[in-house]
Amino acid sequence: MLNLVLAMILASQANEPLFVATPLTEPMQFTPGIEGPQCDRDGNIYAVNFEKQQTIGKVSPRGQAEVFVTLPGDSVGNGIVFDPQGRMYVADYTGHNVLRIEMKTRKIEVFAHHDDMNQPNDLAIAPNGTLYASDPNWKESTGQLWKIDTSGQIQKVASDMGTTNGIDVSPDGKTLYVNESAQRNVWTFPIRADGTLGEKRLLKKFPDFGFDGMRCDVDGNLYITRYGKGTVVVLTPDGRELREINVLGKQPSNICFGGPDGRTAYVTEVEHTRLVQFRVDKPGLAWTRWPSAK
Numbered sequence: 255m256l257n258l259v260l261a262m263i264l265a266s267q268a269n270e271p272l273f274v275a276t277p278l279t280e281p282m283q284f285t286p287g288i289e290g291p292q293c294d295r296d297g298n299i300y301a302v303n304f305e306k307q308q309t310i311g312k313v314s315p316r317g318q319a320e321v322f323v324t325l326p327g328d329s330v331g332n333g334i335v336f337d338p339q340g341r342m343y344v345a346d347y348t349g350h351n352v353l354r355i356e357m358k359t360r361k362i363e364v365f366a367h368h369d370d371m372n373q374p375n376d377l378a379i380a381p382n383g384t385l386y387a388s389d390p391n392w393k394e395s396t397g398q399l400w401k402i403d404t405s406g407q408i409q410k411v412a413s414d415m416g417t418t419n420g421i422d423v424s425p426d427g428k429t430l431y432v433n434e435s436a437q438r439n440v441w442t443f444p445i446r447a448d449g450t451l452g453e454k455r456l457l458k459k460f461p462d463f464g465f466d467g468m469r470c471d472v473d474g475n476l477y478i479t480r481y482g483k484g485t486v487v488v489l490t491p492d493g494r495e496l497r498e499i500n501v502l503g504k505q506p507s508n509i510c511f512g513g514p515d516g517r518t519a520y521v522t523e524v525e526h527t528r529l530v531q532f533r534v535d536k537p538g539l540a541w542t543r544w545p546s547a548k
Contacts, residue, residue, distance in 0.1 A: 270533050275501045278317045278520065278529040288522040289467075290344070290376070291529065292334040293512025294357070295544040299520050299529060300342065302331035310334070310344070310355075313529060315513060323360050329353065333376035333421075333467070333508070337383055338543060345387055347373035352387060352402055366402045370410070374400070375419055376467060376508070381427040381543070384449045386411075388418035388432060395436045401449050411451045412443065420468025420478060420508075424491070425539055431457070431476060433465040440465075440478070440489070458493040467508025467522075470539040477519060477534075479506035486521060502530050511538020 278299075287303035294300070297315045304311025304321055308330055312322035325331055325346065331353070333345040342355040343365060352374060354365035372391040379385055383404040390397040397418030401411045412418075416434030423430055423445070430443040430451060438460040444452035463483040468476055474491040484504040488496040505524035512518055516537030521530050 272533050272535055273497060273499045275499060275521070275530045275532040277502065277526075278531045279313060279319055280317075281526040281528050283319055284311065284522070284527045284529075286524050286527055287330065288524060288527050288529075289332050289507045290334040291467075291508055291510040291520045291522050292336060292342075293510055293520070293541065294336065295340065297512050297514060299510070299512060300334055301522050301529060302334070302344070310342075315518075317529075323355060323362060325353065326362060332374070333387075335377045335379045335385070335540070336544075337379060343377055343379070343385060345374040345377050347375060350374065352377070352385065352408075366400075366406045366408045368400065368408050368410075371400065372398070376421050378421040378423050378430070379540075380423045380445065380449070382449075386421055386423065386430055388421045390417040390419060390435070392417060397434065399430075399432060399451070401451075403449065409450070411449075412454070415441075419466055422468055422470045422476070422539070424470060425472060425474050429491075431468065431470070433468055433478060435464045435466060435481070438463070438465060440468075440476070440493070458489055460487075466506065469509050469511060471511065471534065471536045472516075472539055472542055473536055474539075475536070477509050479509055479521065481505055481507065481524075484525075486519070499532060501532075502526070503528075511541050513541075516541030 285303040299313040313319045329346040331344040344353040350371040352366040385402040387400040397415045399412035416437035419435045420433040440458040464481040466479040466481045476489040503523035503525035
């Protein structure tokens with residue numbers, strides 16, 4: 255039945271225009287903390303703070319939404335990624351944690367914790383399962399980066415940065431991309447064999463508006479949400495601007511890719527507290543890493 259539904263969705267998308275945003279969910283289903291979208295292998299979209307803070311919402315490709323889990327204690331989620339086994343990892347910015355959730359049982363555990371974390375914000379995952387977390391200090395306009403290996407061991411790999419936010423790993427696993435929201439910089443780091451980072455290099459600096467989430471497509475192009483401008487800008491791996499997409503609200507907070515072919519982008523939008531979607535020309539990188547992706 256699920257395959258039939260996905261086939262119908264794919265057929266309906268065949269003639270849709272590219273890079274034109276439409277709403278997926280109704281306004282105000284999420285709180286203003288809506289963030290961290292990520293898709294599972296079946297095309298469901300997960301985003302934090304559905305109906306109330308501390309939740310993770312599950313949204314079908316048709317836009318039906320429900321609470322998936324409520325995080326324990328005072329934890330509040332932000333960025334989300336999945337590993338190849340289908341386990342969910344959530345940046346818990348109030349608890350200074352990275353949480354892990356088993357999808358079938360919905361069991362939640364602390365996968366990594368460090369007292370020196372400011373407020374872990376967004377997550378990226380390398381092909382070998384290593385996680386990277388951005389960690390801004392908004393009050394001081396500074397930030398740092400953490401590496402978390404597959405056993406949960408955590409190591410600071412960059413410090414003395416601006417407000418680190420959106421983060422992703424290139425398709426070949428050799429480059430880490432990180433943006434700084436307040437400073438409006440996009441940086442690249444070479445990833446060493448042990449997962450640590452080499453010297454950073456400025457990829458692109460923008461003159462206005464902030465940044466938030468960021469994800470790669472299969473060609474390594476970066477889709478970056480421009481908070482305050484209401485767009486997603488697309489950069490090539492060498493920093494050239496390809497296009498900018500209006501996302502129907504001034505405060506896009508993050509982005510992911512999914513759908514039956516990996517070519518639907520989903521954006522969490524704070525002004526209207528909803529998810530919007532648009533079709534793209536190439537699949538998102540995360541979608542191709544699912545074992546069932548074609």
